Amino acid sequence: MSGPAQAPVLSCDMLLAAYARGWFPMGHEDGALYWHDPDPRAIFPLEDLSPGRTSRRILQRSPFRTTRDQAFTEVMRGCADRPETWITEEMIIAYTALHELGHAHSVEVWKEGALVGGIYGVHLGSAFFGESMFGRESNASRIAFLTLLEHLQHRGFHLFDSQYLNAHTALLGAVEIPRGAFRLELASALQRECRF
Numbered sequence: 603m604s605g606p607a608q609a610p611v612l613s614c615d616m617l618l619a620a621y622a623r624g625w626f627p628m629g630h631e632d633g634a635l636y637w638h639d640p641d642p643r644a645i646f647p648l649e650d651l652s653p654g655r656t657s658r659r660i661l662q663r664s665p666f667r668t669t670r671d672q673a674f675t676e677v678m679r680g681c682a683d684r685p686e687t688w689i690t691e692e693m694i695i696a697y698t699a700l701h702e703l704g705h706a707h708s709v710e711v712w713k714e715g716a717l718v719g720g721i722y723g724v725h726l727g728s729a730f731f732g733e734s735m736f737g738r739e740s741n742a743s744r745i746a747f748l749t750l751l752e753h754l755q756h757r758g759f760h761l762f763d764s765q766y767l768n769a770h771t772a773l774l775g776a777v778e779i780p781r782g783a784f785r786l787e788l789a790s791a792l793q794r795e796c797r798f
Contacts, residue, residue: 612696629690641781644767677708677720681734721746728760729791761791
């Protein structure tokens, strides 16, 4: 982890340059944005990851409807709506601008017309940097993740970054790799463009 971001406003160019190097911002309790470059780095291994029996059953019996890029800012706000969050208002504004440029995307989960879950992240080349997910109904966040995973695999993405490993992402299949190995994977992913 590095120090606080020096610029008062996150620009799209700043974010794209940072992600291309493996860095990403997070808001901290002191109100400042800090740049992170973790070692080890958590990823979802796209080539090896497939939904298990329980996940397939959840997908098949899901009462939810899913969409892509229909409510990006609302998904970010859903992810930020928790007692402790690293997603600041400045980040919501900046990532929404990145979304409008086609470099940030979301998967939405709906039930009876209400947004009940979602996941969002940043797209560069054939890399997708997963930022955060949320669910207001049982399994809604898992549905969002599985929908995104299948979409990235179908589109031929090379890298699905999870940043830090936690109990939830570990259950979904995330693993840790050394930062050096991540940077090699990232460099390879940036050489080829995938359409989201």
